[in-house]
Amino acid sequence: MHKSILMIEEEIINLGRSLHILNSMEDSVRIIRTDGVVIFANKKLIEELGRDPVGSLAECYVQEKDSIEDGCLVKQCLDDGLPKQKEEIIKGKCFSVKVSPIYNLNREITSCIEVFRDISRERTLEIELFNKRVRLEEDIEFARNIQRKILPTRERYGNLSINYLYEPSEMLSGDVFDIFKIGRSHVGFYVADVAGHGLAAAMLAMYVKQAMRSIKEYHRSPAQTLKELHERMYKLDLGPERYLTLFYGVYDMEKEILRYSNAGHNSPPIVISGGEINLLELSGYPLFNLFKSVKYKEEMVHFGEDDKLFLYTDGLTEKRIEDGSFLGSGGLIDLVKSDPENILKNIEKIFDGGKPELDDYAAVLIERR
Numbered sequence: 001m002h003k004s005i006l007m008i009e010e011e012i013i014n015l016g017r018s019l020h021i022l023n024s025m026e027d028s029v030r031i032i033r034t035d036g037v038v039i040f041a042n043k044k045l046i047e048e049l050g051r052d053p054v055g056s057l058a059e060c061y062v063q064e065k066d067s068i069e070d071g072c073l074v075k076q077c078l079d080d081g082l083p084k085q086k087e088e089i090i091k092g093k094c095f096s097v098k099v100s101p102i103y104n105l106n107r108e109i110t111s112c113i114e115v116f117r118d119i120s121r122e123r124t125l126e127i128e129l130f131n132k133r134v135r136l137e138e139d140i141e142f143a144r145n146i147q148r149k150i151l152p153t154r155e156r157y158g159n160l161s162i163n164y165l166y167e168p169s170e171m172l173s174g175d176v177f178d179i180f181k182i183g184r185s186h187v188g189f190y191v192a193d194v195a196g197h198g199l200a201a202a203m204l205a206m207y208v209k210q211a212m213r214s215i216k217e218y219h220r221s222p223a224q225t226l227k228e229l230h231e232r233m234y235k236l237d238l239g240p241e242r243y244l245t246l247f248y249g250v251y252d253m254e255k256e257i258l259r260y261s262n263a264g265h266n267s268p269p270i271v272i273s274g275g276e277i278n279l280l281e282l283s284g285y286p287l288f289n290l291f292k293s294v295k296y297k298e299e300m301v302h303f304g305e306d307d308k309l310f311l312y313t314d315g316l317t318e319k320r321i322e323d324g325s326f327l328g329s330g331g332l333i334d335l336v337k338s339d340p341e342n343i344l345k346n347i348e349k350i351f352d353g354g355k356p357e358l359d360d361y362a363a364v365l366i367e368r369r
Helices: 002-015 019-023 043-049 073-080 120-149 198-215 222-236 326-337 340-351
Strands: 027-033 038-041 085-089 091-105 109-118 160-167 173-182 186-194 245-254 257-263 268-274 276-279 298-302 308-312 362-369
Touching: 019 186, 019 308, 027 308, 038 043, 043 340, 073 085, 073 091, 073 109, 091 160, 160 186, 160 340, 173 198, 173 362, 186 198, 186 308, 186 362, 198 222, 198 245, 198 308, 222 245, 268 326, 276 326, 308 340, 326 340
Parallel strands: none
Antiparallel strands: 027 038, 027 109, 085 091, 091 109, 160 362, 173 186, 186 245, 245 257, 257 298, 268 276, 268 308, 308 362
8 A cells, every 4th residue: 555655646746746736726636547546636626525535446426436437437538548528417516527638758648637627507507598598489489479460450441451471580570560440531551660670679669559559549641640659759768779660651532542651661662553653752750769859741642443552661672582682672663563463472472481581571562442
């Protein structure tokens, strides 16, 4: 035994003065000779074990053994000379265990160094973050379903009918549109595009839907409606990065007149009437809080029997087509001109069931029946 201890001390001296670095480590470290004898244990390991293991045979780090177990990393490393790593639960804690060979000047393996790093806190945090992510994804999926369920129904609104396509680039969309009766003879409708994507954009889109439903009860002028919505947005004090664009129209079913106003919506609606294509282009400030009060322009156009109005957001014109270019406004107008009876079907073919790459998109077709 005395001879063995002398051999161990000699081997430790041969390892060099760098062993003091191991003693300063927060990880538990031991060096094990090829016959399985521990020839060094740093202060952290001795503290964890409550004893000094130097001079004893190594334990396989789940249960103590009288010799090196064939399945443990120490044995594997000493057998093939390759570094090993795994995670292991030891006394209720999770450790990252790494074993690396130590060579002499003749490139012969004389021992291996085994490092135990307590990663219990990291793994606990990972589990907590994973569980939070699962709950967040469930909440987002719930919000996504709600967002789809509150879309207007595909039915007649007076003498107008509506059909649409709607697809977020992420799970939640910042695009929103709606159609509703105003009194006995008017129908209001709009399409809006909130800046950004995700939860914040979706929440703002939901706010717009609620606000527009309440404003339309006492405003029949599109320009006045947008002015009121702008004032409400200003009071929210969301910051200049939170803004939206919106096109709003009010249709008089008896006079067949469509009045409309635009709050910075850069996707001009397309009117299809008697084979002719017209764009409802009108400038206006987006809805944001840079100005306390804003005035909006208002114009009108005849909208008679069999006429169609196509509303959309810029996620549609930003779709890449076969040659790699964007569809663009010109491409969209060509698509509408080429087959005005199947506008939505042809848009579906462009996306081919896939999600938009860059932005949410909404495509809304309103027809006068």
